[in-house]
Amino acid sequence: MRYCLLLLSIFLFLQVDAQGDTTALDSTALDSSTLIKTGMATYYHRKFEGKRTTSGARYRRSRLTAAHRSLPFGTIVTVTNVATGKSVDVEINDRGPFTKRYIIDVSEQAAKDLGFFRKGQSRVKISYDKSS
Numbered sequence: 001m002r003y004c005l006l007l008l009s010i011f012l013f014l015q016v017d018a019q020g021d022t023t024a025l026d027s028t029a030l031d032s033s034t035l036i037k038t039g040m041a042t043y044y045h046r047k048f049e050g051k052r053t054t055s056g057a058r059y060r061r062s063r064l065t066a067a068h069r070s071l072p073f074g075t076i077v078t079v080t081n082v083a084t085g086k087s088v089d090v091e092i093n094d095r096g097p098f099t100k101r102y103i104i105d106v107s108e109q110a111a112k113d114l115g116f117f118r119k120g121q122s123r124v125k126i127s128y129d130k131s132s
Contacts, residue, residue, distance in 0.1 A: 033131045039103035041079065041124040043111035053094035061108035067094035068104050075128055079106060081114040082123045088113045 044067075048059045055073040059065070066077060071092045080087040088110050097105045104126055108117065116122035 033129050034127055035130050036125055036127040037103055038082070038123070038125045040101055040121055041104045041106055041111075041114075041116070041126075042097065042102050042121045043106045043108055043117070046108065055093040057093045059094070059107070063107055064088060064090045064110050064113070065093045066090040066104050066106045066110065067096035068092045069095060069097070071128065077104070077126050077128045079104065079110065079114060080125045080127075081116060082125060084115045086113065086115050 044059060044061065046061060049061050051059050053059055053065075053067070057065075066079070068075075068077070071077065073093055075092045076089050077092060078087055078089050088106075090106055090110050094105070097103075102121070104124065106114070111117040114122065114124070
């Protein structure tokens with residue numbers, strides 16, 4: 001009985017926490033075909049090197065790839081680190097991140113190019129063409 005109560009309280013806590021997430025996700029349109037979103041980004045851990053992504057491609061940390069929850073595979077996304085202004089173009093080839101805190105997971109090389117590899121996460125703007 002105590003186990004059930006413990007599991008129920010954990011479930012309720014996680015449910016409330018997920019609903020109360022106030023991470024801002026700003027969306028703006030430059031024109032009718034380009035969309036910009038702002039939020040947090042992180043990168044893949046080295047342990048995923050060589051593993052298959054959802055698209056079937058193998059993850060390579062030296063390539064400029066990324067995971068997004070809903071964009072079609074093959075979409076080219078420009079990711080800009082808000083703090084440094086550095087930008088990089090990445091190709092979507094996986095699904096994720098599986099937490100609402102992050103809007104995109106980038107490869108290790110992309111994180112290095114954006115300047116947040118050592119930090120682990122950063123606030124970024126992503127822009128992409130809606131028509132493709």
